[in-house]
Amino acid sequence: MEKQAKNDLRINGVGSSAGGSFDTVQINGKGEINGDVECNDLQINGLSTINGNIKAETFKVSGKSDIRGDIKSDTVMIDGKIDITGGVTATQVENRGMLGVAKDVSSEAFYSHGGFKIGGLLNADKIQIIIYAPCSTTDIGGEEIDIRTGGASGLREFLGSFFSGWPLETALSVETIEGDNIYLENTTAKVVRGNNIKIGPGCQIDVVEYKDTFEKENDSNIRVNESRKI
Amino acid sequence: METELISKKELLELTDISYGQLYRWKRKMLIPEDWFIRKSTFTGQETFFPREKILDRIGKIKNMKEGASLDELAEILSPNPSDLQIQRQDLLDKDIVSPVALDLYEQSFGKKTTCSFTNVLYMYLLDSLLRSGEISAEEGKIIINILDDHFASFQNGQCELIFIRKLGVSACLLSTIPNQIVFDNGTKIVTQLNIADTTEEFKTKLVNKGVTDGKTSEE
Numbered sequence: 001m002e003k004q005a006k007n008d009l010r011i012n013g014v015g016s017s018a019g020g021s022f023d024t025v026q027i028n029g030k031g032e033i034n035g036d037v038e039c040n041d042l043q044i045n046g047l048s049t050i051n052g053n054i055k056a057e058t059f060k061v062s063g064k065s066d067i068r069g070d071i072k073s074d075t076v077m078i079d080g081k082i083d084i085t086g087g088v089t090a091t092q093v094e095n096r097g098m099l100g101v102a103k104d105v106s107s108e109a110f111y112s113h114g115g116f117k118i119g120g121l122l123n124a125d126k127i128q129i130i131i132y133a134p135c136s137t138t139d140i141g142g143e144e145i146d147i148r149t150g151g152a153s154g155l156r157e158f159l160g161s162f163f164s165g166w167p168l169e170t171a172l173s174v175e176t177i178e179g180d181n182i183y184l185e186n187t188t189a190k191v192v193r194g195n196n197i198k199i200g201p202g203c204q205i206d207v208v209e210y211k212d213t214f215e216k217e218n219d220s221n222i223r224v225n226e227s228r229k230i
Numbered sequence: 231m232e233t234e235l236i237s238k239k240e241l242l243e244l245t246d247i248s249y250g251q252l253y254r255w256k257r258k259m260l261i262p263e264d265w266f267i268r269k270s271t272f273t274g275q276e277t278f279f280p281r282e283k284i285l286d287r288i289g290k291i292k293n294m295k296e297g298a299s300l301d302e303l304a305e306i307l308s309p310n311p312s313d314l315q316i317q318r319q320d321l322l323d324k325d326i327v328s329p330v331a332l333d334l335y336e337q338s339f340g341k342k343t344t345c346s347f348t349n350v351l352y353m354y355l356l357d358s359l360l361r362s363g364e365i366s367a368e369e370g371k372i373i374i375n376i377l378d379d380h381f382a383s384f385q386n387g388q389c390e391l392i393f394i395r396k397l398g399v400s401a402c403l404l405s406t407i408p409n410q411i412v413f414d415n416g417t418k419i420v421t422q423l424n425i426a427d428t429t430e431e432f433k434t435k436l437v438n439k440g441v442t443d444g445k446t447s448e449e
Contacts, residue, residue, distance in 0.1 A: 123253050123256060124257075125250060125253075125254060141249060141253040142249070142253050143248070143249070143250025143254070144250075176275055178238075178249045178253070179249050179253075180248050180249055180250045191275065193249070194249060195249075209239075230239060
């Protein structure tokens with residue numbers, strides 16, 4: 001691809017832009033972008049609203065951001081709170097805050113060490129979720145799916161103090177999970193389907209359908225209504 | 231029209247692929263979003279697919295997988311026109327379109343040494359219609375003219391070409407899919423062609439003939 005020298009867009013303080021094509025876009029403070037943004041590097045430190053679609057190589061939010069559009073970026077890193085009215089397409093998503101997506105999330109890898117609310121399908125080869133705040137999505141699909149409870153760290157209370165509106169039970173709720181290898185903790189699901197499934201503490205599952213192996217840990221706090229080999 | 235469906239479970243078993251692969255192909259858009267049909271069953275939510283289409287598609291993906299990367303596959307299977315440029319000489323040498331179709335096209339649009347993907351796609355469509363014997367050369371011109379004028383206005387190349395004839399007078403129309411068009415009794419539908427499907431077929435043909443990008447000629 002031919003490399004053209006592109007300008008940067010920087011908002012320090014309060015400002016707004018109509019969007020466009022840039023090299024680096026940085027918002028420090030409070031910024032508003034009305035229009036689609038295409039850039040290599042998009043960084044938001046502070047508060048921002050973007051009314052448009054985003055196409056970037058790296059996208060990093062360390063503050064609060066509202067996106068009214070879709071995000072297409074190689075890496076997506078969330079260290080704050082983001083609400084997206086569209087979907088997310090990425091190679092890698094790392095969430096250490098609160099990720100809100102109205103539609104689907106597709107990525108090669110998805111790591112979450114916080115909370116999320118996804119309105120559609122979470123689709124990734126490798127999904128690793130450590131639950132520190134409420135997580136919910138309609139469906140999860142992929143190859144390796146690993147969902148665990150976060151340790152009793154201060155982070156949970158810390159996040160809780162920010163998101164007072166969210167009920168602070170640290171569980172993940174989902175309708176169906178489908179994957180090749182699945183390990184679950186603290187997950188409430190209607191159906192879990194896969195080749196090798198292992199269910200850990202705190203899970204409430206209606207139906208498990210497995211192809212090769214199914215294992216349930218010895219814990220009184222597990223409910224699996226039905227399991228069948230397919 | 232009720233199409234026969236296949237459940238995801240049955241599909242995985244039948245084609246011997248894993249959930250991981252299926253979701254990966256979905257992510258790469260090798261399988262169109264609207265083929266995923268969600269239904270409630272007694273075991274909870276399940277996903278179904280149009281049986282014939284999905285089996286055909288998965289067969290294709292598995293066959294081509296050795297030679298091409300997933301991204302290349304996605305490009306082949308997408309109905310979007312590619313930005314390929316093809317040398318005129320290659321069209322004939324590699325037997326992509328017949329000389330008759332090329333000649334007809336050039337009568338309307340003139341001779342070019344390199345042709346864009348969409349130009350060649352029109353020739354290919356024309357060629358397959360001529361070969362089927364359903365239309366005459368004169369009627370072929372109507373078709374390439376309507377394609378040239380209006381095909382670009384359809385998003386993602388999702389459209390259908392309908393060719394009708396009544397009392398010896400022929401006409402051609404393009405329409406979005408899905409659609410429902412009815413004609414009076416005296417009208418004969420000569421041919422009805424899904425262009426997105428033909429595009430895919432055409433791209434597969436290009437790959438098989440070794441036409442990958444503009445530099446197909448050796449010089």
